[in-house]
Amino acid sequence: MSARWTWHGGGIEAARRHFGDSDWIDLSTGINPHVWPGTADIPVDWQRLPDPEALTQLEAVAASFFGVDPRHVCAVPGSEIGLRLTGTLVSRPARHIAPSYRTHGEMLAESMPIDREAARRHDGTLILANPNNPDGHAIGADAMQALLDARGPDDWLLVDEAFADVDPAASVATSVDDDARLIVFRSFGKFFGLAGVRLGFVIAPQPIVAALRERLGAWPLSAAAIAIGTAAYADRDWIATTRRRLPAEAAALDALLARQGFRPTGDCPLFRLIEVDDAQALFERLARRAILTRPFADQPRWLRIGLPADADARARLEAALADG
Missing domain, CATH: 3.90.1150.10 (Aspartate Aminotransferase, domain 1)
Structure with missing residues (x-):
């Protein structure tokens, strides 16, 4: 094939x-x-660089949707890029739950596959998707909190929540804090049906957010992605x-x-x-x-x-x- x-x-x-x-x-x-049906009605000025204040507004509206503080939200041009950039910031020996996204095995140094049962006993840095792809398995809120509590003091729990928007009950995004070794990744395109917009978010402690912004530069998103994302996340x-x-x-x-x-x-x-x-x-x-x-x-x-x-x-x- x-x-x-x-x-x-x-x-x-x-x-x-x-x-x-x-x-x-x-x-x-x-x-x-x-x-999401509103794209045709959103005016985009293609002659100007995206406005930084518009990006800040997008992150604030998205943060409200995620139920988190905007200080912990960094918009990225697709969650794939967010995953790979974050991997350079927390690079260390790690485990990723498999089968899942190929990127999870590539973003962290020396990452090795592990199954869900073994992940419960692993206390090092761990990346997983919840719900998972391709099997759709979802880990409940209590079990996710147990995984977070099991991390060692120098390790991270990295959670790809690309499919969490349909039912956010199991999301751990609200647990992100500067004192928590937790980073969450969210995708815009899957729930809103607009994968071509290339928009995602990293929800992380402020030092990680600051480091991501430095790597992304002054204009990380297109004006269209900012405008569409802001309007869609506000469409309750x-x-x-x-x-x-x-x-x-x-x-x-x-x-x-x-x-x-x-x-x-x-x-x-x-x-x-x-x-x-x-x-x-x-x-x-x-x-x-x-x-x-x-x-x-x-x-x-x-x-x-x-x-x-x-x-x-x-x-x-x-x-x-x-x-x-």
């Missing part, structure tokens, strides 16, 4: 070239199919409606998969993981019906399926799964 689809979600244009041009449904990315009605909508649609996806003989797993409403004898064959069968999903080179039995946008997309997916 081409590494193009096992390396990361997306790649719809490559799918068109390989499988044929059609009306594709992209279920490979794990982002909200219901895009859309946020509340979306937090109710996504779990209901995930339940519909679960029911669809169960009817076709699959046992979906995951606590994140934006995607489900299924295990089959030959995930590559199922990936290709769906792709021939213009439905793109996410296979994994190192897990040949796994297929991740994103949330369909509506009843028509669910019907197409179910028909393709049934036509084996």
Whole structure:
């Protein structure tokens, strides 16, 4: 199978070239199919550099959404960059819970994979995603606090909360403080369905925030990212409606998969993981019906399926799964 689809979600244009041009449904990315609708109404002045005060406002609005002090928030051009930059600041031997994001194993010096059970006994620097990707496993608030309490005095807990916005109950962001060895990463694009904006946040003790700002320089974000992010995080009605909508649609996806003989797993409403004898064959069968999903080179039995946008997309997916 081409590494193009096992390396990361997306790649719809490559799918068109390989499988044929059609009306594709992209279920490979794990982002909200219901895009925040206000982008077209936001004016952006492309002739001026982004205003520093506008960036400060964005961080304040985002901090309110996260439930944290703005002093602990640093906006970055995507959480991927935030993870890698932070890794240079806390570089030390570490462990990362696997399977998860590839970046987690690359951002810290000498980082080694560890499973969830072993992580409970590990007292050194640890990075994990909550909810995790690709299995969608979520660690509850009490268990997350136990992981934080288990860190040694010179070690860090680094938590990638890219998928936490749908249900922030398990978030540890509110525990970030200058005296806590805790750093949290949040992503804008997944919950708001706008991955192309390239916007993320690092929530950290103030010395880490200051060091990040020094590395990012004077204009880390585009004017469009600042404007869109500020408006979206302030849209409380859309946020509340979306937090109710996504779990209901995930339940519909679960029911669809169960009817076709699959046992979906995951606590994140934006995607489900299924295990089959030959995930590559199922990936290709769906792709021939213009439905793109996410296979994994190192897990040949796994297929991740994103949330369909509506009843028509669910019907197409179910028909393709049934036509084996």
